[in-house]
Amino acid sequence: GENVEQHPSTLSVQEGDSAVIKCTYSDSASNYFPWYKQELGKGPQLIIDIRSNVGEKKDQRIAVTLNKTAKHFSLHITETQPEDSAVYFCAASEGNAGKSTFGDGTTLTVKP
Amino acid sequence: GAVVSQHPSRVICKSGTSVKIECRSLDFQATTMFWYRQFPKQSLMLMATSNEGSKATYEQGVEKDKFLINHASLTLSTLTVTSAHPEDSSFYICSATQGSEKLFFGSGTQLSVL
Numbered sequence: 001g002e003n004v005e006q007h008p009s010t011l012s013v014q015e016g017d018s019a020v021i022k023c024t025y026s027d028s029a030s031n032y033f034p035w036y037k038q039e040l041g042k043g044p045q046l047i048i049d050i051r052s053n054v055g056e057k058k059d060q061r062i063a064v065t066l067n068k069t070a071k072h073f074s075l076h077i078t079e080t081q082p083e084d085s086a087v088y089f090c091a092a093s094e095g096n097a098g099k100s101t102f103g104d105g106t107t108l109t110v111k112p
Numbered sequence: 113g114a115v116v117s118q119h120p121s122r123v124i125c126k127s128g129t130s131v132k133i134e135c136r137s138l139d140f141q142a143t144t145m146f147w148y149r150q151f152p153k154q155s156l157m158l159m160a161t162s163n164e165g166s167k168a169t170y171e172q173g174v175e176k177d178k179f180l181i182n183h184a185s186l187t188l189s190t191l192t193v194t195s196a197h198p199e200d201s202s203f204y205i206c207s208a209t210q211g212s213e214k215l216f217f218g219s220g221t222q223l224s225v226l
Contacts, residue, residue: 032213034213034214034215036217041203041220041222042219042220043116043118043205043207043217043218043219043220044156044205044217045217046214046215046216046217049213049214051213089155089156093213095212095213099146099158099161100158100215102155102156103155104154104155105153105154105155107153
């Protein structure tokens with residue numbers, strides 16, 4: 001089955017700096033890679049996603065890059081703000097309502 | 113759009129009782145719903161996949177008689193924790209999909225069994 005590894009497990013940055021979280025996956029059949037933000041006591045919320053036919057996607061301060069050959073993808077948050085502090089999860093799936101495999105999560109702390 | 117409502121958000125029950133958690137898709141028809149369990153500072157652990165009108169598919173190690181899942185309509189799935197014990201205390205989350213790869217998550221239910 002699919003295996004997703006996520007690094008780092010914790011990340012602390014100063015407000016205004018950039019944050020990068022990286023994930024690797026093992027199953028070459030995976031073709032959909034979402035990123036979720038989870039605040040304490042709440043469910044995960046989709047913040048950005050990318051499909052395997054695209055190398056990069058950007059939405060305001062958030063971007064995701066995908067290297068399908070190396071089987072890794074990354075989340076980039078620029079101009080971080082304290083409200084970006086949360087746990088971020090990457091995931092990989094074969095799409096079409098298939099099961100997703102989640103990374104272990106990264107706790108991001110943005111210091112004001 | 114794509115809102116998933118999960119209730120209750122928090123429940124405390126006595127050991128041996130059963131607890132039902134509801135997951136509703138409010139503005140779309142959910143062909144598939146997933147139920148997860150999450151321990152503090154850990155990732156989401158998939159418990160089962162639920163398709164409307166059919167029996168749920170449970171992940172290895174998940175007791176189907178203890179965690180009863182019903183997906184009676186395209187907008188509602190329920191998880192019943194039967195004869196709950198303290199070790200069942202956890203954060204339970206549902207997600208739903210319209211048939212595409214996008215998942216929409218409920219807000220989670222914190223279950224505490226005394």
